[in-house]
Amino acid sequence: MLKNLRIVLWTLVAVAAIGATGLYAYTTMMRPAQQASLGDGDYQLRTAAGEPFTRASLNGSPSMVFFGFTHCPEVCPTSLAEMTAWYETLGDEAKDLKAYFITVDPERDTxxxxxxxxxxxxxxxxxxxDVAEIEKATKAWAVYAEKVPLEGGDYTMDxxxxVFLLNDQGEFEGTIAYREDSATAVAKLKKLIES
Incomplete structure (x- = not known):
């Protein structure tokens, strides 16, 4: 009986190992196609200065892209402060690095x-x-954005x-998570700038 139990357990271990290997191979093969298309789309946005901003605007320089909104109580101001700190840490290394804050709340964020x-x-x-163009952009970037009603008729946005990282060809290179360790974030940006 003990022998049969061992055979069953080793069979389960083998099946799990084969499944894990297959999943790793699948995700590795799928990743380049997903990365290549992230952000692609025909959205027509505008900078705060009124200049056109499209997916092609991200070509030519390494870039950081963040989606947020100006009424954000914590995440957005914190992320902007972190981005500013990364620029200060990088100094002249960041002279060609661009950063964009794309609103998910175009009704209020003129x-x-x-x-x-x-x-x-x-x-x-x-x-x-425009609302429709921002919706196209968030869909293209696979960004979650949802209006959440508040008491009194106001709303916030989840x-x-x-922060999305793109190389100077406009290709997706990875992300920096919210409140990620500063040294790790700066290392990612150095790698991005050097690529």
Whole structure:
């Protein structure tokens, strides 16, 4: 009986190992196609200065892209502060690094509002657009964004809190998580700049 139990257990271990290997191979093969298409789309947005902003605007320089909104109580101001700190840490290394803050709340975040919101950073460009175009952009980037009603008729927005990293060809290179260790984030940015 003990011998049969061992055979069953080793069979389960083998099946689990084969399954894990298959899953790893599948996700590894699928990753390049998913990364290549992240952010692709025909959305037509605008910078806070009123200039056109499209997917092609991300070509030519390494970039950080963050989706948020100006009425955000914590995540967005924290993320902007972290991005500013990364620029300060990198110094001249970051001279070609671009950063974009794309609103998920275009009803309130006009060009003037988002421009004022990011102005203190000296590095981040505010991006807005029509509701339909912002929806196209969030879908293209697989960004979660949902309006959440508040008491008194106001609302807030739940949204993805990661910073997307793109190389100078506009290709997705990874993310920096919300409140990720600063040294780790800076190391990712150095790698991005050098690629």
């Amino acid at each position: 060009e003037a509002v988002i421009g004022d919101y990011v102005a203190w950073t000296n590095h981040v460009t505010g991006i807005t657009g 949204h993805t809190a990661s």
